[in-house]
Amino acid sequence: MNQSIPLAELMPGENGVIARLKVDEALYQRLTAMGLRVGRPICVIRRAAMSGPIQVRVGLTDLILRRADALNICISPA
Amino acid sequence: MKRLALLGMPNTGKSTFFNRLTGAGARVGNWPGVTVDLLGAKILLGGHMVEVVDLPGLYDLHGFSEDELVVRHFLENNPVDLVAIILNASQIEHQIAIALQFKLLGIPAILLLNMSDEAEKLGIRIDIRRMSESLGMPVMALSAKYGKGFAEARQAITGMLEISEQRPGLEDLKDKLAQDDLVEQQMQTIVSHSVQFPRQLPESFTARMDRLLLHPWLGLPIFFGVMFLLFQGIFLLGSPLQDAVEWLLGLISQHALEPLMSTSPGWLHGLLVDGIYNGVGTVASFVPIIVLFFLFMAVIEDTGYLSRAAFLMDALMSKLGLDGRSFVMLLMGFGCNVPALMGTRVMRSRPLRLLTMMVIPFSLCSARLQVFIFITAALFSAEHAPLVLFSLYLMSFATAILTALLFKRKLASQEPFVLELPPYRLPTLMQLWLRGWQEVRHFLHRASKFIIIGVVLVWALTHLPPGVAEASPQSYAATLGNLFSPILTPLGIDTQMTIALLFGFVAKEIVIGALAVIYGMEGDALTHQISISMDWVQAYSFMLFTLIYTPCLSTIATLRTESHSNLYAWGTVAWSLGLAWVVSFVFYQCARALGY
Numbered sequence: 292m293n294q295s296i297p298l299a300e301l302m303p304g305e306n307g308v309i310a311r312l313k314v315d316e317a318l319y320q321r322l323t324a325m326g327l328r329v330g331r332p333i334c335v336i337r338r339a340a341m342s343g344p345i346q347v348r349v350g351l352t353d354l355i356l357r358r359a360d361a362l363n364i365c366i367s368p369a
Numbered sequence: 370m371k372r373l374a375l376l377g378m379p380n381t382g383k384s385t386f387f388n389r390l391t392g393a394g395a396r397v398g399n400w401p402g403v404t405v406d407l408l409g410a411k412i413l414l415g416g417h418m419v420e421v422v423d424l425p426g427l428y429d430l431h432g433f434s435e436d437e438l439v440v441r442h443f444l445e446n447n448p449v450d451l452v453a454i455i456l457n458a459s460q461i462e463h464q465i466a467i468a469l470q471f472k473l474l475g476i477p478a479i480l481l482l483n484m485s486d487e488a489e490k491l492g493i494r495i496d497i498r499r500m501s502e503s504l505g506m507p508v509m510a511l512s513a514k515y516g517k518g519f520a521e522a523r524q525a526i527t528g529m530l531e532i533s534e535q536r537p538g539l540e541d542l543k544d545k546l547a548q549d550d551l552v553e554q555q556m557q558t559i560v561s562h563s564v565q566f567p568r569q570l571p572e573s574f575t576a577r578m579d580r581l582l583l584h585p586w587l588g589l590p591i592f593f594g595v596m597f598l599l600f601q602g603i604f605l606l607g608s609p610l611q612d613a614v615e616w617l618l619g620l621i622s623q624h625a626l627e628p629l630m631s632t633s634p635g636w637l638h639g640l641l642v643d644g645i646y647n648g649v650g651t652v653a654s655f656v657p658i659i660v661l662f663f664l665f666m667a668v669i670e671d672t673g674y675l676s677r678a679a680f681l682m683d684a685l686m687s688k689l690g691l692d693g694r695s696f697v698m699l700l701m702g703f704g705c706n707v708p709a710l711m712g713t714r715v716m717r718s719r720p721l722r723l724l725t726m727m728v729i730p731f732s733l734c735s736a737r738l739q740v741f742i743f744i745t746a747a748l749f750s751a752e753h754a755p756l757v758l759f760s761l762y763l764m765s766f767a768t769a770i771l772t773a774l775l776f777k778r779k780l781a782s783q784e785p786f787v788l789e790l791p792p793y794r795l796p797t798l799m800q801l802w803l804r805g806w807q808e809v810r811h812f813l814h815r816a817s818k819f820i821i822i823g824v825v826l827v828w829a830l831t832h833l834p835p836g837v838a839e840a841s842p843q844s845y846a847a848t849l850g851n852l853f854s855p856i857l858t859p860l861g862i863d864t865q866m867t868i869a870l871l872f873g874f875v876a877k878e879i880v881i882g883a884l885a886v887i888y889g890m891e892g893d894a895l896t897h898q899i900s901i902s903m904d905w906v907q908a909y910s911f912m913l914f915t916l917i918y919t920p921c922l923s924t925i926a927t928l929r930t931e932s933h934s935n936l937y938a939w940g941t942v943a944w945s946l947g948l949a950w951v952v953s954f955v956f957y958q959c960a961r962a963l964g965y
């Protein structure tokens with residue numbers, strides 16, 4: 292049961308550990324700079340209506356990102 | 370001269386520190402990307418003249434967006450003595466990366482752990498001495514907003530500048546940053562050695578607020594409700610102030626200006642009193658409302674609600690080919706379109722930026738609001754006026770939406786949308802005072818430049834050639850107006866209003882100034898005159914045209930410089946002119962056909 296799932300599929304309140312960032316160089320840099328690094332625990336706070344963005348918490352930082360982009364962030368169970 | 374650069378991630382308080390250090394009035398807001406251009410100020414520090422430079426925030430030195438490029442170009446092309454790295458102490462875990470990157474570059478730097486007030490409340494303990502030792506650079510805790518630790522930070526900076534040598538610009542900055550893994554490792558070591566995080570965090574005020582304000586279904590209605598209440602508040606407080614200014618200007622004219630000017634020749638009296646004084650005075654009476662408007666905007670900006678608006682609106686905006694940040698820029702455009710256009714620099718993808726910049730000019734800015742308040746007050750009853758204003762805001766959104774829908778395919782983009790959600794904050798009175806004062810200064814600047822020249826020109830057009838009766842069919846104004854009448858008569862816009870529109874192209878404030886001059890009146894007399902010179906259908910058509918046709922010359926200039934494309938800038942202007950004409954035409958002709 293050690294498979295990773297996309298961040299976009301986590302429900303509010305669920306958490307996990309960032310396993311992989313399948314994104315291009317530019318976004319990779321941006322995400323790591325904002326604290327989304329491989330190995331860090333992450334928690335989904337809420338998802339906006341109408342398939343809008345999701346809000347996540349990494350450490351003490353809250354971020355919002357689109358579900359389309361969250362599909363490329365792989366989470367392994369905490 | 371020595372040079373000190375302030376650098377750090379977005380929204381960490383660089384501009385707040387800059388303002389405290391230099392006494393300048395840089396714009397501050399709880400939104401990543403408030404500062405998008407360089408801002409310098411010279412101060413005396415320990416016997417040296419020092420140029421302090423406030424830079425846009427940057428996520429990392431690899432940055433690709435326009436605002437990050439500003440920082441990179443600055444660092445590459447300008448020698449600096451010292452870099453003050455400012456970071457948010459609560460986010461030290463990942464923000465410390467920038468400090469390490471600079472250390473690798475070998476630039477003398479000092480690390481300021483800002484927002485230490487918030488970090489303390491969260492229970493984060495930072496061992497400053499230890500961190501400083503392992504980083505190999507001075508580290509200080511600071512609260513730029515409330516001033517704690519400021520004197521010490523200032524002293525440390527002064528001391529470091531004393532012994533500094535200016536370093537030349539860093540060429541090929543990007544190539545020097547290859548050691549990312551090393552940074553990653555060091556970060557973890559330093560943080561684990563010198564920072565203690567609380568084991569468990571109590572639910573914060575921000576989290577509780579967000580449960581309500583970001584509620585999946587209530588979030589948007591609450592947002593629009595808040596906006597509506599704000600506008601109500603502005604008018605409730607602003608109208609009496611506006612009346613007071615009008616009353617004061619009347620007094621001055623009656624008791625000082627008129628007696629003083631009684632012996633001067635008629636034309637001079639006309640030019641100075643009917644032209645400049647009435648024209649500028651009519652515009653000036655709106656200053657209280659505008660200042661209030663910007664103060665309310667400043668509060669909203671500083672609470673952090675804008676990022677929440679981006680969260681709530683992103684789903685809808687994505688259907689228009691835009692994103693949540695575009696919506697925030699549209700909101701900022703309600704104040705003034707120019708900073709909103711510049712604010713799009715945070716977007717990396719050019720098509721997304723261009724599309725956002727294309728819709729921003731439809732945002733009903735505060736200058737246009739003045740025109741609308743003025744005209745609705747003249748032509749609509751007190752009950753109807755707010756509804757009319759509201760309908761114009763709806764039109765503003767509708768034209769923006771239409772534009773985005775029409776052009777989203779041409780300017781399609783796939784920019785990822787990732788944004789920090791900062792905690793809720795409140796501005797201090799000092800911050801508000803600074804902001805209000807900035808707006809007054811901004812107005813005085815515009816008044817002395819555009820508005821006076823504008824009203825003098827309008828006065829000349831309506832009174833020349835010599836000997837003609839004011840604004841009579843023989844005046845230049847009438848000739849000019851007639852030139853445009855084939856285009857504007859089908860919209861119900863008469864010659865006088867045409868002159869006002871022509872000058873409104875330069876800046877919307879001139880429109881009301883121009884009307885005061887054209888009719889040679891001010892205050893109640895002017896409103897009365899306008900109410901008999903046109904009916905409500907004409908007035909509404911005029912307002913629709915004013916809303917859509919073009920914001921002002923500064924906006925056009927900004928469109929051009931930000932896009933680096935004449936074609937884009939003039940294309941955007943042509944589109945809005947055309948759209949304005951069609952909308953006003955359809956409205957005017959339909960209303961008339963329906964018998965209004």
Ligand SMILES: Nc1nc2c(ncn2[C@@H]2O[C@H](COP(=O)(O)OP(=O)(O)OP(=O)(O)O)[C@@H](O)[C@H]2O)c(=O)[nH]1
Pocket residue numbers: 378379380381382383384385386396397398399400401402403404405424425426427483484485486487511512513514515671794796
């Ligand atoms: N609590 C607290 N808030 C602060 C402090 N310093 C700044 N702020 C707030 O943080 C927000 C961001 O401040 P700015 O000075 O605009 O930040 P900046 O780094 O210039 O941001 P950008 O220009 O967007 O990169 C504002 O709401 C400030 O009022 C501080 O020491 N403590």
Ligand SMILES: [Mg+2]
Pocket residue numbers: 383384385396397403404424425426
């Ligand atoms: Mg700033």
